[in-house]
């Protein structure tokens with residue numbers, strides 16, 4: 443397992459991390475324990491969670507399975523940042539996360555999204571104070587636009603506050619827009635990059651290309667809060683055709699490969715990606731990735747062909763989670 447240092451901090455994260463959106467919900471305690479055990483055996487140390495996952499259940503489940511293993515992991519958690527969420531909210535949110543996680547410090551704490559109402563100075567001053575108090579070791583930013591990240595840095599610089607060490611955002615073969623502004627920016631600012639959505643919520647596994655599957659797997663789009671009709675509009679022939687092309691590339695260039703393997707090989711080939719946060723709603727999905735992907739080196743041919751085939755996916759608006767036209 444390779445590790446990447448985040449910014450100027452002393453925090454090192456494994457190139458793969460565990461996403462816990464389904465922990466305490468679709469993934470029960472026993473499976474969470476199995477996934478964590480196997481992940482640690484593979485050298486994975488980054489665990490990504492949020493206070494909003496399962497209304498706190500994800501953090502609680504993690505708190506239970508991390509007993510006796512806390513010092514082996516880097517916990518990244520987030521607070522749901524929105525208009526009401528000012529200094530008092532963040533101070534209460536961090537205490538609640540610490541309690542659920544059964545720990546006395548968080549390694550990386552992040553606003554889940556930029557706030558539309560709370561001044562960014564108030565958020566940054568609060569995060570800086572939390573670092574000084576030792577409740578968090580560092581903080582990052584999640585789903586921020588490039589100009590917002592640059593502004594955060596400038597404000598921290600001006601005030602002598604701790605700076606964010608990483609940015610977390612969506613990045614995959616179908617959504618490459620971060621390559622335009624975010625990637626050059628994080629390199630320039632020496633920030634880590636944590637990416638989610640490697641499989642574009644399962645789309646890159648090719649499951650929607652199986653006849654009739656778009657009818658019975660629409661729950662994968664649940665977080666977009668769209669109606670079924672709205673969700674199905676994303677599954678256009680052009681998009682499904684591209685996934686089919688990626689399936690062919692995976693089959694042709696990676697022994698035993700497919701579009702899912704290709705999606706990970708491609709991300710792993712990007713040196714600016716500090717860690718790929720793995721997702722899954724079932725234990726076997728994580729275990730399958732551990733077995734077939736985590737130890738593999740990216741296939742250079744597969745990466746070049748996939749890069750070329752998806753080059754136009756760079757040219758779309760940068761999205762955060764709230765922008766519904768995900769594809």
Ligand SMILES: NC(=O)c1ccc[n+]([C@@H]2O[C@H](COP(=O)([O-])OP(=O)(O)OC[C@H]3O[C@@H](n4cnc5c(N)ncnc54)[C@H](OP(=O)(O)O)[C@@H]3O)[C@@H](O)[C@H]2O)c1
Nearest residue numbers: 461462463490638639640641642643644720721722723727
């Ligand atoms: N910062 C943020 O705003 C943010 C946003 C989203 C996620 N995240 C983090 O990133 C993690 C991963 O995100 P993601 O869930 O969107 O990742 P993803 O890799 O794009 O999607 C994973 C989903 O794909 C489906 N899938 C189908 N076949 C699979 C297979 N063989 N192996 C694995 N997954 C398969 C599963 O859903 P079904 O079983 O339902 O089909 C699974 O939950 C989350 O757990 C969370 O920690 C962060």
